[in-house]
Amino acid sequence: xxxxxxxxxxxxxxxxxxLLYLGCIVLMVTVGRTGTITFFNSLLHGLDVTSIVRMDxxxxxxxxxxxxxxxxxxxxxxxxxxxxNAAMRTGSKN
Numbered sequence: 001x002x003x004x005x006x007x008x009x010x011x012x013x014x015x016x017x018x019l020l021y022l023g024c025i026v027l028m029v030t031v032g033r034t035g036t037i038t039f040f041n042s043l044l045h046g047l048d049v050t051s052i053v054r055m056d057x058x059x060x061x062x063x064x065x066x067x068x069x070x071x072x073x074x075x076x077x078x079x080x081x082x083x084x085n086a087a088m089r090t091g092s093k094n
Contacts, residue, residue, distance in 0.1 A: 003088055004081040013077025014070040021069045025062060028055060 028036050033055050040049045 003085040006078050006081040009081035010074040010078035014074035017069045017073030018066055021066050
């Protein structure tokens with residue numbers, strides 16, 4: 001069985017993270033504070049985000065958040081692929 005390309009898998013995770021981050025931005029811009037709170041309270045079933053939602057995020061902070069999200073997600077994807085490949089090499093042959 002073939003291994004996973006670590007860089008490509010990391011890129012896929014990174015871009016997925018950025019897509020989710022951008023989706024959050026679009027959500028906050030389009031539905032406002034109340035809609036954002038309702039969405040995340042529903043998504044996080046049981047957690048109330050009312051006191052932590054901040055709607056006045058400057059553009060530069062959002063850009064930094066996108067970059068950080070990409071880097072963290074890339075590292076997570078690369079680790080998953082690396083661990084998978086390592087397990088494939090040392091795993092039993094079925």
